Amino acid sequence: MSELKTLYKEGVWVNNPALVQLLGLCPLLAVTSTVTNALGLGLATLLVLIGSNVTVSIVRSWVPKDIRIPVFVMIIAGFVTIVQLLMNAYTFGLYQSLGIFIPLIVTNCAIIGRAEAYASKNPVHLSAFDGLMMGLGFMIVLVVLGAMRELIGQGTLFDGADLLLGPWAQSMRIEVFNFDNQFLLAILPPGAFLGLGLLIAAKNVIDAQIKSKQVTPPEAEKGPRARVTSLT
Amino acid sequence: MIISSMAKNGAILTAFALVTTGLVASINALTADKIAEQEQLQLTAQLQEVLDPKSYDNELSTDCVIFTDEKLGPYADQVIYRARKNNKPVAVVIRHVTPNGYSGDINLLTAVLSDGTIAGVRTTKHEETPGLGDKVEVKKSLWITTFNNLTVDGEDDARWAVKKDGGQFDQFTGATITPRAVVGSVKNAVLFAQTNFDDIFTAPNAECAEVKK
Numbered sequence: 001m002s003e004l005k006t007l008y009k010e011g012v013w014v015n016n017p018a019l020v021q022l023l024g025l026c027p028l029l030a031v032t033s034t035v036t037n038a039l040g041l042g043l044a045t046l047l048v049l050i051g052s053n054v055t056v057s058i059v060r061s062w063v064p065k066d067i068r069i070p071v072f073v074m075i076i077a078g079f080v081t082i083v084q085l086l087m088n089a090y091t092f093g094l095y096q097s098l099g100i101f102i103p104l105i106v107t108n109c110a111i112i113g114r115a116e117a118y119a120s121k122n123p124v125h126l127s128a129f130d131g132l133m134m135g136l137g138f139m140i141v142l143v144v145l146g147a148m149r150e151l152i153g154q155g156t157l158f159d160g161a162d163l164l165l166g167p168w169a170q171s172m173r174i175e176v177f178n179f180d181n182q183f184l185l186a187i188l189p190p191g192a193f194l195g196l197g198l199l200i201a202a203k204n205v206i207d208a209q210i211k212s213k214q215v216t217p218p219e220a221e222k223g224p225r226a227r228v229t230s231l232t
Numbered sequence: 233m234i235i236s237s238m239a240k241n242g243a244i245l246t247a248f249a250l251v252t253t254g255l256v257a258s259i260n261a262l263t264a265d266k267i268a269e270q271e272q273l274q275l276t277a278q279l280q281e282v283l284d285p286k287s288y289d290n291e292l293s294t295d296c297v298i299f300t301d302e303k304l305g306p307y308a309d310q311v312i313y314r315a316r317k318n319n320k321p322v323a324v325v326i327r328h329v330t331p332n333g334y335s336g337d338i339n340l341l342t343a344v345l346s347d348g349t350i351a352g353v354r355t356t357k358h359e360e361t362p363g364l365g366d367k368v369e370v371k372k373s374l375w376i377t378t379f380n381n382l383t384v385d386g387e388d389d390a391r392w393a394v395k396k397d398g399g400q401f402d403q404f405t406g407a408t409i410t411p412r413a414v415v416g417s418v419k420n421a422v423l424f425a426q427t428n429f430d431d432i433f434t435a436p437n438a439e440c441a442e443v444k445k
Contacts, residue, residue: 033362059248067241071248078252082259089266092274153363184363 004129011133017110018141018196019203024108027101028142029192033153036160038146040094041101042139044083046132049111051079053131056119063120072115073106080106093163110138145195151176153186279313279325281370282343282352288315288322297435299428303420305329305337312432321346321433324425327356330417334409335359338368342379342418344425353379353418358410365410375402375411384422392419 017023024045031037055075063071084102087095095102105111114134119127150156155177161169185191275293279285283292296313304310305328313325325343332338336359343351353376355368367373378401384392393399394412403411425432 063244064237064241066237067245070245074248074252078256081256085256085259085263085267089263089270092267092270184361187362 003126007126007130007133011130011135011137012140013137013203016137016141016203017113017134018138019200021110021113023110023113024138025196027104027108028138028145029189029196031098031101032142032146032149032192032195033187034150034160035143035146035158036094036164037097038142039139040087040091040098040164041105042135042142044087044098044102045105045108045111046135046139047083048076048079048105049114049135049138050128050131052076052111052115053119053127054124055079056115057122057124057127060120068116068120069112072112072120076111076115077106091164093160097160097163110134141196141199145192145199148195148198149186149191153183153191278341278354278356279343281354282341283315283323283325284351287351288317290314290316292325294437296438297432298438299424299432301424301428303328303424305417306331311438314433315343316433321429323351324429324432326421326425328417328421330413332409332413332416333358333360334365334407334413335361338410338413338417340414340417340421342421342425344422344429346429347383348422348426348429349381349383350379350418350422352377353414355414360410361407364404364407367404367407368410368414373404375404376414378402379418384419384426387423389419392416 011017015021018025018028027041027045031041052072052075056072059071059075080103083105084095087098087102114130118130122130147157150159155175157174157176158169158172161172165172186195272293279292285292292313292315295316296311298309299312300308300310304326307329310329311327314321315323315325323343323345325341328340328342330338330340337357338355338360339357340353341356342353345351354370355376358366358368360366360368367375370376390398391400392415394401394403394408394415396403396408397412399415401411401415
């Protein structure tokens with residue numbers, strides 16, 4: 001139970017793939033111009049991450065150490081292609097607006113990072129949960145960044161949600177402001193960098209406040225946890 | 233010793249390659265029909281936007297020819313769909329490209345009626361600046377519908393330019409290059425349709441599904 005809790009904390013906050021590990025920035029920065037795109041890519045990444053973590057964990061005892069990386073790459077590439085084909089078939093409009101960034105999930109280091117650092121050393125159910133939490137952490141950052149940029153840039157939320165969720169979702173579109181001209185800085189790539197920077201800063205501020213409130217130091221960690229990048 | 237481990241690793245890699253490729257191939261086979269259907273649906277929807285489906289009675293998306301002409305853009309093999317009613321020519325729907333946009337090509341779809349007037353124009357693909365040049369998309373702005381019912385009166389029709397150049401079309405605030413490129417390309421496509429209207433309809437039907445862009 002406590003292992004699940006640690007995984008949850010690690011994925012969503014402490015070792016968040018986007019805010020702490022800073023992995024997968026290419027899709028993160030490129031597609032977060034609207035909530036819908038962010039959610040679509042987030043879900044696709046989440047599915048690939050769970051699938052690859054589970055598969056890597058299942059085959060971990062049969063794969064010799066020397067060839068594990070090519071095997072992981074093959075598994076991940078296979079899952080990404082499957083997700084891409086399924087999105088092309090069932091969410092065609094979204095597939096077109098995400099374009100090249102679906103195949104680029106293969107290059108998202110967060111996925112191979114989790115396969116190597118966690119799934120290849122742990123049982124299936126924990127690996128699946130780790131994939132879910134890491135994917136969730138990534139997706140939350142994508143969606144928050146997408147919401148910030150969409151709101152500031154064009155004054156709406158969930159614009160084009162019907163591309164992802166079907167025609168009923170058209171009513172989800174919220175128009176908060178109405179601009180004659182969009183606020184370009186937020187929509188163009190610099191807005192993504194600024195937005196991500198602000199999110200990371202906000203996380204650090206919250207962390208610092210939590211730390212300052214803790215009078216007694218937390219109990220010592222059991223041992224160094226496998227992580228992909230460390231802050232030191 | 234090293235030979236045997238190489239053989240073993242090779243065999244394991246091969247096994248994984250076979251399994252993953254097999255999996256991808258079977259998903260591909262399962263979704264191929266659905267993907268083709270989606271593409272067909274999208275094509276039909278695009279054609280409906282530029283040309284009223286009530287005005288013709290043939291299967292527009294399969295009745296097509298392929299032309300290469302500098303008026304249709306710098307690339308070879310542009311698809312032209314032919315609309316007929318009771319076997320009489322009604323309109324042509326032309327795919328054309330302009331390289332003169334602000335960033336990358338702009339792909340357009342223009343329907344021209346038999347009397348030389350425009351039934352509709354849509355942008356099918358572009359990479360213009362979001363918030364500025366992307367107003368050529370019908371989702372962002374109705375600007376592209378100002379072409380409806382217009383016609384081109386010869387090569388040097390002065391009205392076919394943006395207002396900045398003395399013509400009749402609005403440019404966008406902060407983006408003149410994009411509308412200028414679209415106006416020029418649509419003008420050329422209409423001229424092409426007017427001069428070659430009969431040739432387009434007498435040409436034999438082509439397999440356009442394979443040159444889809």
